[in-house]
Amino acid sequence: MSLPKLTFAALLLTALVVGAILLAPGAEIAEHVAHPRVGAMFAGGDGAARHDSTLALGWVFGTLQLLFFAALMALGVRKKSSLRGFLPTLVLCTGVQLVLWTSIVLTYRSYAAGSESVLILGMHASTALVMLGFWPLSAMYTVAFVAGFDRWVLTPEDEAEYERLLAARGRSDSRATEPS
Amino acid sequence: MEALRTEIVLGFVVIYMGACIGVGLWAMRRTRSTRDFFMAGRNIGIAVTGLAIFSSTMSGFGFVGGPGLVYSMGVASIWIVLTAAAGWGVNDFLIAKRLRMFAGFFDTVSLPDAVAARYGNETTRLLTALAILLGVMGYLATQILAMATVLQSILQGTDTFADVGLVACVVVSLSVLLFYCVTGGILASVYTDVFQGSVMIVAAVLVFIAAWVALPGGPTEVMQTIALDDPEAAGPWGTLGMIGCLSWMFMFAVGVAGQPHLLTKGMMIGRLRDYRWVPALTVFGYMVASLLWIGIGLVMRALVLQGAHPELATADAAAPEFLQNYAHPLLAGVVIAGLFAAIMSTADGFLNIGAAAIVHDIPHALRGRSLEHELFWARTGTVLIGIVAAAFALYSHFQNARLVALLGAFGWGTFGAALVPVVAIGFNWKRATAFAANTAIATSLIINFSVEVFNISLPHNIHGGTLALLVSLLLFFGISYASPPPVLDPDVEALMNI
Numbered sequence: 001m002s003l004p005k006l007t008f009a010a011l012l013l014t015a016l017v018v019g020a021i022l023l024a025p026g027a028e029i030a031e032h033v034a035h036p037r038v039g040a041m042f043a044g045g046d047g048a049a050r051h052d053s054t055l056a057l058g059w060v061f062g063t064l065q066l067l068f069f070a071a072l073m074a075l076g077v078r079k080k081s082s083l084r085g086f087l088p089t090l091v092l093c094t095g096v097q098l099v100l101w102t103s104i105v106l107t108y109r110s111y112a113a114g115s116e117s118v119l120i121l122g123m124h125a126s127t128a129l130v131m132l133g134f135w136p137l138s139a140m141y142t143v144a145f146v147a148g149f150d151r152w153v154l155t156p157e158d159e160a161e162y163e164r165l166l167a168a169r170g171r172s173d174s175r176a177t178e179p180s
Numbered sequence: 181m182e183a184l185r186t187e188i189v190l191g192f193v194v195i196y197m198g199a200c201i202g203v204g205l206w207a208m209r210r211t212r213s214t215r216d217f218f219m220a221g222r223n224i225g226i227a228v229t230g231l232a233i234f235s236s237t238m239s240g241f242g243f244v245g246g247p248g249l250v251y252s253m254g255v256a257s258i259w260i261v262l263t264a265a266a267g268w269g270v271n272d273f274l275i276a277k278r279l280r281m282f283a284g285f286f287d288t289v290s291l292p293d294a295v296a297a298r299y300g301n302e303t304t305r306l307l308t309a310l311a312i313l314l315g316v317m318g319y320l321a322t323q324i325l326a327m328a329t330v331l332q333s334i335l336q337g338t339d340t341f342a343d344v345g346l347v348a349c350v351v352v353s354l355s356v357l358l359f360y361c362v363t364g365g366i367l368a369s370v371y372t373d374v375f376q377g378s379v380m381i382v383a384a385v386l387v388f389i390a391a392w393v394a395l396p397g398g399p400t401e402v403m404q405t406i407a408l409d410d411p412e413a414a415g416p417w418g419t420l421g422m423i424g425c426l427s428w429m430f431m432f433a434v435g436v437a438g439q440p441h442l443l444t445k446g447m448m449i450g451r452l453r454d455y456r457w458v459p460a461l462t463v464f465g466y467m468v469a470s471l472l473w474i475g476i477g478l479v480m481r482a483l484v485l486q487g488a489h490p491e492l493a494t495a496d497a498a499a500p501e502f503l504q505n506y507a508h509p510l511l512a513g514v515v516i517a518g519l520f521a522a523i524m525s526t527a528d529g530f531l532n533i534g535a536a537a538i539v540h541d542i543p544h545a546l547r548g549r550s551l552e553h554e555l556f557w558a559r560t561g562t563v564l565i566g567i568v569a570a571a572f573a574l575y576s577h578f579q580n581a582r583l584v585a586l587l588g589a590f591g592w593g594t595f596g597a598a599l600v601p602v603v604a605i606g607f608n609w610k611r612a613t614a615f616a617a618n619t620a621i622a623t624s625l626i627i628n629f630s631v632e633v634f635n636i637s638l639p640h641n642i643h644g645g646t647l648a649l650l651v652s653l654l655l656f657f658g659i660s661y662a663s664p665p666p667v668l669d670p671d672v673e674a675l676m677n678i
Contacts, residue, residue, distance in 0.1 A: 004609050004611065011653055014650065022642065024639075030423065030639070030640045030641060031421075032412075039493075040494050040497075042252050043410040043419055044411075044412020044415070044421070051422055054422060061426050062429070069433065072274050073273040075609070076275065076278075077273055108415060108417075112412075119400075119404075121399045122400035122401065122407070123403050124411075126415060127255055127415055129416070130255070138263070139467065140269075141265075141266060141269025141270070142265065145272045146456055149455075149456035150453070153276075162452070162678055165675065166284075166285065169285070173285065
């Protein structure tokens with residue numbers, strides 16, 4: 001399957017899941033409510049009850065999003081010669097994010113059910129996974145961009161081809177390909 | 181020193197504004213053409229590009245609205261900031277190189293210019309420019325109002341300016357903004373962004389430290405206080421719930437690739453290969469500045485819940501109250517200057533792309549050519565947009581508060597929904613058609629406006645911008661697949677092959 005078709009497929013599945021969420025029961029208790037004591041503050045209430053109909057759908061929604069992001073990045077690289085080198089890194093980064101994402105949902109399920117858990121800096125495991133794992137590790141893609149730039153994003157051949165096109169058109173992009 | 185708190189804060193603000201004016205004067209001598217005014221001569225370096233993109237991303241919302249969101253909803257809004265890092269990854273792999281190549285090859289001065297070159301269609305240029313202009317007016321009005329409100333609150337603390345009105349504060353702050361934007365164009369904007377971004381990073385680190393020592397037990401005490409009161413608020417989705425957070429993640433991460441003020445700054449870098457280091461600076465700056473957003477919000481929620489601080493009148497008061505009560509006067513001065521920096525660095529980018537839309541893109545789409553004396557009209561257009569946005573902000577403030585909110589909704593989500601398919605996908609997919617692009621832009625504007633005008637709230641806290649983005653992407657793919665493959669200009673095809 002071509003990359004645009006793969007991206008479109010991920011998008012269609014995401015739309016189906018969003019449709020299922022829109023139709024899922026329990027929308028009336030999913031909303032947060034005004035805090036009982038303090039103004040300008042909300043309270044979440046019973047987490048297990050308000051996520052009862054959407055926790056599994058939410059996991060699928062999050063998973064599809066991570067796959068959609070990966071498909072978009074692959075679409076940006078897309079030349080076979082570059083993609084061959086980029087794919088293992090992309091799969092690794094996305095795999096790590098998917099494992100973290102699944103762990104967040106699973107640990108949250110036990111948190112919402114009221115079970116005790118190890119606290120990290122006062123945070124429940126699910127919150128700690130978001131704050132100390134999912135968030136900082138989302139910068140992995142940027143690290144990959146920096147590390148693989150001249151192999152996957154802009155190869156010397158790409159620069160030469162750009163220069164050739166400019167020359168053929170009689171244009172100048174004076175600094176674009178000048179040596180560092 | 182505590183007795184001089186207001187004077188110290190005011191001093192920092194005056195120094196900051198003076199620096200902005202100085203940069204404007206410096207840049208004026210280097211701005212000789214429209215390409216200089218809108219594209220900084222496509223000649224800027226790594227640090228300037230990286231910091232300019234970061235500081236334009238973190239608007240006043242990040243310094244005031246962000247802590248307010250955490251105060252009111254707990255951990256929920258981390259799904260906005262965490263997705264920015266992933267979003268930059270998507271954006272950089274997807275579009276950064278190609279957009280810069282199009283800019284250099286077709287000598288474009290704006291994003292709609294590049295879009296017109298890609299699709300060979302003036303309607304697509306017009307719709308892109310209109311989407312940008314609508315978004316700019318809303319965003320800019322909110323930024324101007326925020327700038328004036330902060331200045332008024334500082335001045336009212338002094339004896340001399342205790343009775344200063346909001347209109348006077350709009351005039352003063354807008355004058356500084358317009359001065360450096362008119363004299364130095366985007367060149368002044370990106371160089372003030374460097375200064376502004378640096379101030380924001382320093383302010384965020386210092387405030388984060390101050391926030392965590394505000395309670396004796398540090399982060400542990402903060403999180404346990406919040407969890408004891410309402411476990412959901414300290415959970416991974418905050419009070420908003422899982423689906424609301426995921427809806428934000430989709431809109432903010434994918435939406436990065438459709439923000440015209442950020443994409444335009446990426447098109448200005450001189451050497452193509454220098455872009456390699458830009459995302460590192462952008463993501464680092466954004467993640468560090470986010471510490472202020474999260475730190476202040478969580479600490480103020482814990483302090484109020486403990487009864488150690490009085491209840492806040494509004495959630496947006498979280499940051500000002502924290503600075504007033506828990507920050508050293510010198511730190512408060514740096515942070516307030518950082519707040520102005522956050523607001524102005526976003527506003528100047530909007531002024532510039534808005535001016536490009538009215539003096540370059542819309543005339544080009546309607547008449548097939550640009551205006552004569554374009555640089556003069558660019559400067560005039562900048563002033564005009566600033567004045568109209570300020571008038572709109574004031575009218576809205578005094579007469580109809582919903583107006584700014586209405587166009588303010590034409591912010592991140594609307595730019596994302598309108599431009600991600602057209603730019604991020606369309607520049608990477610030869611099968612994309614101009615008709616699909618036009619339909620995607622028009623539909624996204626209609627959905628976003630309808631959700632806002634009719635005050636529609638979707639079940640399970642799904643954001644209207646998320647729905648608009650999803651629909652516009654589906655239409656873009658669907659219509660392109662259903663149409664015959666377009667015949668591309670050979671140069672466009674060659675550029676898309678690289």
